[in-house]
Amino acid sequence: MSDQQFIEKNSAQITKILMQVQEKTIAELFALKGNLEAQEFVRLIEGLDIKQIVNAKSANAIALHVAGHSTMLESIEGFADIAEETLQALVRFNAESLINDIDNIAVNIKKEVIKGAIAGVGRNGVLQELRKLTNMSEAQMKTIIDTGMNEYSRSVTRIMMDEMPDDTKYVYIGPTDEKTRVECLEMVASGEQTLEQINVFSKQYGRDVLINGGGYNCRHKWEIAVQDKFGHDPKGAKRRLNEKERAWF
Numbered sequence: 001m002s003d004q005q006f007i008e009k010n011s012a013q014i015t016k017i018l019m020q021v022q023e024k025t026i027a028e029l030f031a032l033k034g035n036l037e038a039q040e041f042v043r044l045i046e047g048l049d050i051k052q053i054v055n056a057k058s059a060n061a062i063a064l065h066v067a068g069h070s071t072m073l074e075s076i077e078g079f080a081d082i083a084e085e086t087l088q089a090l091v092r093f094n095a096e097s098l099i100n101d102i103d104n105i106a107v108n109i110k111k112e113v114i115k116g117a118i119a120g121v122g123r124n125g126v127l128q129e130l131r132k133l134t135n136m137s138e139a140q141m142k143t144i145i146d147t148g149m150n151e152y153s154r155s156v157t158r159i160m161m162d163e164m165p166d167d168t169k170y171v172y173i174g175p176t177d178e179k180t181r182v183e184c185l186e187m188v189a190s191g192e193q194t195l196e197q198i199n200v201f202s203k204q205y206g207r208d209v210l211i212n213g214g215g216y217n218c219r220h221k222w223e224i225a226v227q228d229k230f231g232h233d234p235k236g237a238k239r240r241l242n243e244k245e246r247a248w249f
Contacts, residue, residue, distance in 0.1 A: 003072065003075040004174075004175075004219050006068075006071060006072060006075070007068075007072065007146060007149045007150065008146070010064065010065075010068040010071075010072075010145075010149070011142050011145040011146045011149060012142060013064060014061045014064055014065055014098075014145050015138055015141050015142040015145060017058065017060055017061040017064070018058060018061050018102070018105065018141055019138050019141070021054060021057045021058050021061070021102075021105070022105060022109065022127065022130060022131075022136070023127060024057060025050070025053060025054055025057060025106075025109055026109060026112075026113060026123055026126055026127050026130070027123060028053075029045060029048075029109075029113050030113075030122070030123040030126075032044060033117070038117050038118055038120070041117045042114050042117050042118065045110060045113055045114055045117070046114070048110075050106045050107075050109055050110045051103050051106040051107070053106070054102060054103075054105055054106035054109065055099070055102060055103070055106070058102045058105075061098075061102075062095065062098060062099065062102075065094070065095060065098050065145070066091060066095050068149065069090075069091045069094065069149075069152060072149060072152070072153060073087065073156065076153055076156055076157060077157070077223055077224060077226065078160070079160055079164070079224045080159075080160035080161075080162075080163035080164060081163065082156065082159055082160060086159065087156065090152055090155055090156065091152070094148050094149075094151075094152050097148055098145070098148065101135070101141075101144060104135065105136070108130055108133055108136060109130060112126050112129050112130045112133075113126055115129070116129070143216055143217050146217055147216050147217060147218070150213065150218060150219070150221070151211060151212065153221060154210060154211050154212075154213060154221045154222070155211060157210075157221060157222065157223060157224075158210045158211060160224075161195055161210070164195075164224075166194065166195065166196070167194060168194065168195070168224065169192040169193065169194060169224075169225040170192070170193055170194070170195070170198060170222045170223060170224055170225055171188075171191065171192055171193070171222070171223060171224075171225045171234075172184070172187035172188045172190065172193075172220055172221070172222050172223075173188070173220060173221060173222075173223050174188070174218075174219045174220030174221065175219055175220075176188055176236040176237045176239075176240050177240075180219075180220075180237075180240060181214040181215070181218070182241065182244060183201075183205050183209075183214050184213070184214040184218065184220050184237075185237045185238075185240050185241045185244070186201075186237075186241065187201055187209065187214075187220070187222075188220070188234055188236075188237035189234045189237035189238045189241060190234070191234045192225045193222075198210060198222055209222070210222055
């Protein structure tokens with residue numbers, strides 16, 4: 001499966017850059033304030049293209065994100081051919097999603113700086129308020145990037161599945177530790193499953209488990225059954241399930 005350590009490291013680097021972008025942009029905007037009155041400062045901020053400023057500062061994050069897909073692709077088990085154009089389309093989609101998130105950062109920076117100017121809140125106060133917003137904190141931002149990278153991996157594997165016979169068997173791979181969701185433990189514990197059988201899980205959980213796995217921050221995916229190559233551990237998953245069930249009573 002895709003190297004989870006690489007995904008974690010890559011997303012942490014991207015997140016760090018984006019958090020610095022927030023800090024630097026707000027600092028530079030307040031540096032422009034000088035002795036301006038609140039009304040003058042608000043008009044100045046309103047006239048600036050904050051999206052362009054933030055996107056320019058985020059160029060390294062975007063480049064790192066795009067390059068990471070090539071590294072991650074090397075760790076995905078290949079069992080059917082996929083056109084290069086398809087792979088690139090998936091990368092572009094993921095990059096566009098990150099750019100949309102960066103645009104959202106710019107919108108929120110502009111909003112919070114204007115609110116801060118009116119309320120007389122300083123630079124640090126504005127930064128604190130910004131990071132209280134949904135998806136603006138470091139943890140939330142990293143979750144979004146982690147999830148997108150894992151969904152790319154699952155999408156590549158899902159496309160390969162369409163090229164395989166209906167009776168091909170797949171296993172749900174990934175860690176079975178204290179952080180693993182019950183749904184993921186159940187899928188790991190199920191052992192080898194056909195595509196039709198996997199779709200039953202999707203209906204049961206109300207999400208496409210082939211693309212979304214267990215949801216945000218999921219470290220698992222369905223992969224073609226290969227003799228314990230990925231450490232598939234259905235017995236360990238069943239043991240964890242039993243532990244969780246005993247904890248409920």
